[in-house]
Amino acid sequence: MVAIFLHIVSHDIKNRIVRRQFARSGETFSRQFNAVLIAVLRLHELLLRKPEPILGSSTDERWKWFKNCLGALDGTYIKVNVSALDRPRYRTRKSEIATNVLGVVSQDMQFIYVLPGWEGSAADSRVLRDAISRTNGLKVPQGHYYLCDAGYPNGEGFLAPYRGQQYHLNDWDIPPNTPAEFFNMKHSSAQNVVERAFGLLKGQWAILRGRSYYPIKIQCRIILACCLLHNLIRREMPIDPLEQAIGESEEDNCDEDESVGNDHYTHIEISNAWTSWRDNLAREMFDQWRNKRCEIHVCLEKWMLWSNQHQFLEKKHQWTSIEDSKLVECLLELVNSGKWKADNGTFKPGYLQQLEKWICEKIPHCGLKAQPHIDSRIKMLKKQFHAISEMLGPSTSGFGWNEELKCVVAEKSVFDEWSKSHPNAKGLRNRPFPHYEDLATVFGKDCANGQGAMGFSETVDEIDKEVDNDANSEFDHLSPIDDLIGSATNSHTNTATTSAQSSKKSRKRSRNEDPLVEVLTDTVKKFGDIQAVVGDSIRRIADSFQFETEGATRRMKVFDELKQIDGLTNEQRVKAGKLLVQNQAYIDFLFTLDDEFKLGFILRLFE
Template sequence: MTRHVSRIERPTTQSQRCNGNQVRRELMAQLEAHYNARSVIRMSYDAFTRLVAILRGRGLLRDNQYSFVEEQVAKFLHILSGQGRVRSESFFFRRSTETISRHFHKVLRALITLQNQFLVQPNGSTVSPQILNSGGRFYPYFKNCIGAIDGTHIRVKVSKEDVSRYRGRKNYPTMNVLAACTFDLKFTYVLPGWEGSASDSRILDNELSREDNLNAPQGKFYLADAGYMLRSTFLTPYRSTRYHLKEYSRHPPENPKELFNLRHSSLRNSIERAFGVLKNRFPILAEMSRYDVETVSEIVLGCCILHNFLVDFDPDEEIIAQVDRDLMNNEPDHGLANGAIARGEDGRRGEILRDSIAAQIRCGDMDAEKVFEVGGNDCNAYFKWTTEMDGVMLEVLREQKSKGQKEDRAFSAEAYRKVVEEINDKFSLNINKTKVMNRLKTLKEQMVLSKEIELKSGIGWNDSFKTFEAPLEVWKSLIKANPRYKNIKGKSLHHLEILREIYEKDVATGAQAESAREKVQRWEREETHITIDEIDEMQANNHVYLDKFSTFDFESVPSTPGSQFGISNPFVPNASVAKGLDGDLKRTRRLKFWPPLDELLVEKYKFPEADACKFTEFLIKDAKPRGEQNEVIVGKLEVGMTKLKVQNALFDLVLCCIRNYASQLLNGVLDMILKLVNLRLSDRRRQGGMLPSALGQEWVRKRVQKH
């Protein structure tokens, strides 16, 4: 009988006597020969080699004298499978726990850097094949639909002070992750980091205001569940109407609203399936209570990018089939009856769009005699609260909180009983706990909106009337961006202070929410904070090494800030030129834009135009022995001086060459530029992070000043 294994086995006793390199080679050979690599690294070996080739080819990971890229990626994937942890990987691969952890984060960051390739939002230029080939079920009604959105909760580890903000519907702290996907189950946008107590609708409002946001092209829309607000770009189902597929299994739809909801649910189900496949393929997502918020956010993004890669190159039909069975047996609850109501002009456009689609479906699928009723409002009981009643309720809750009747985000049943008794006695009413909780929900929303709007420009606070004041045009622009601001426009908010005292620590802020693109941009900014003294210390301790420039092939690396490589004998001018450099090197102003070199020489430094053009031409000709075309040279200069911001030191050096007419130095200028553009320092302590060329600039400056 064949013995099935789902892990990398520790080498035999004979192998244990070998050195660590032999052990690691045997482990990798075992992985290559494994009959079911998916159980170990969650993908086939062919997909694994393709992934390694992408990471190595893009210059994001590379071999070094201690480990190959294959080993680094294999350890990372085995941890994602939920079978390995840092200590177990340390045992199998004969590495220290520090090395395993560093390799894990290094591969994780490299994956997230692939977001431009594997997290791409649809442009809406074509109709999704799943809609077009649906046999008339979805086409032409949903031809402008480009995907579905939803949120999912991932467990996290937080401090006791933050537990209340991260504990929502679950009994443990979670992170709420907003994601969008296409109907082939590929994620197109992922925003992790929001606290578990934040509502889906609030997260979407915040996401739409971000620089890197979820963008629906003109005339296109996403499908969303009832937890979101209806908009022209996010179509939600009809409220108080059957929705889930399971509800229609025995009783077919009876009116246009139900028919629309059925089609909506069938299409929107793709986001539930995508989440299901993601969590089944990478079990680590279900057991991340040992990781902090920042690490969980990065793991979520890395898993989503890997998921998209595997949808293209190695789809696992068994996992997809299992997820489909689970969804049919256990339909998720989206709280349809309590969904957000459409507000504002965009909400009305969404209602018109939804009604028109329902009308089209009705004409194509339902009997003409059946009555078509799509409009109308829900007739819910309405209860009028007064400012005095709010004050009594909040005073009682503050007292109950001081007595320990509030645990995390929720008050005890005893606290609510006290509130109900106090209000009924003082105002001769007969309210119940439900009405108190609904009113608190409204007041807390006002508190959250007030916190947000305080930071907006053009808004002032009138302490006499307890209202926010702003010109009409400011209000219009704010409400257009977030229709919820209409709820506090002109309203007297008398109890903000006591509300904040009771609830402010429980309110989600989204301070750690970042998309993949935002993370990559932040990492690039943070890398420039390393100091030149730190680099020298790392060199002295052999924590940093420089690649040999002569072995590097420029054409194989894309011209991006992440494609930085090393330099061996940097060009250093003679003492007379260094003396001329001294004044220019002290200037700190950084040029915002890099115009053509000859124009800058003429306009800023008053060089004769002929000399400036001659010098620029000389630089380009100097590269001819490399066999590079002029546009390649110009492109590399532009990358180096604009994207990587090395212009100050290089330009100072070029200026000195010209000012001193030191023609013997010009031969080395372009070579130095090309080397510095691709400067890379690999620091073992900083997870192999790349040294930005801004630091390359400082590295050169310091050595120039020594001569």
């Protein structure tokens, strides 16, 4: 079954195809597939890569610049199959239904940590904040860090590139001219190890390239299992044929081991000290590279002058409470009209112009334009609403909502600690937000909540609970969607079982709380009873037809039987045949008699 499991995940084979190829039932393959899947997940402590920092003596051109770096992280989208109600939350900016998977990779392209399950609409930084706040989540020891792209904040433990600088440069064609550009060039060369790891992962396992038809929970487990198998392949096959095929090569430079501390970063906090450390690192890297090449492209003083240039910002519009209330009122009109809400949770093109028209009608001479006033204000309200919703969510504690003042209430220490890892929440404590209930109608149901996101430890714990609580469940909740239908059909076609089996199934069925399943179960059971009655009637009708056919055959053979009886004249044979064909019972009795009694029976008919 291990080979069949690998065949399914590597070629994205459906359950119905596999059972036809191997001539086994779909229930067998579904049960064994999930058994192998669970077994692979239980090996996560052995197959996950342990992070090892880059040493100062490293000679790797990609990583020698980043001392104490543990690896790189990034997010990727993997298509999933969810219900129509959940699709707006899982819809990405490219209108695909996918889950946002966080992957943390070592220098040799092995996964250190993986967190699937977050909705595709969730930002990468939000997924990372959730990962480091979990009990068994991503651990970043003090003094160490991971490389990340510009989609993540440049905070302690996570080193991001400079924004607004060229990123993909090289030493010969387009050389860097400033420390920031050189830092981005080396950062890009090292950080893309996670992109290559994702490329190999999806190249090896075809089930991750398309939208599979498993439930979202099983799809997330498959993603975790594929990452573990990827690590096993990297560990046992130093030369990967697939990696050579895509023109990539990687050496294992993690032969030395160095212990790391037990103190870890528990949140992402942007600090001036970390920014200054990055600036110093960039200058140091640039000076080393410049001295080695013996060329000076742009001196450090010119870069400092360039970076400190004053930028004049356009004066922003100061929104009033009346303008905010009218804007929210117009947003509710858009939602209630049913014409402007798109399937991906946003509004259809042209909604800003419609809002501008309505607001100008409600507040004449306000001077509000679709761009940039209304657009930027909607983004601000949406950001604040999501920040408050996250604070009041079921997974947090220490926050409350004051109905009179319409604001978030919490102790200052709790709120300050929360704000370190959630910068959008800054300033919202005890600050009135009167439109929270109305904005819940506009943005609430499309907000990503990350309820399905689980790492390796959480997944294994959940599997153990399912094994303990649902060991006797009638329907295999790990089965694919198309296999659930088949297993339900097979379970009700064998209704003529023993009473003990029937009572056992009734006990299992009573555990299912889904009313739709109960209705379908009762309907199938009634249909089985009706089918049994109809089958019995058809059987009796068939027996009657068969008896009539056998009687007609015997009537055709009566005269042949009479010719074989000695002692009868031809006239007596004709008369006896006339009497026999008038009574089918006489014919049946004649054919049951021995030859020595047949003459006496015929003569008795003439009396």
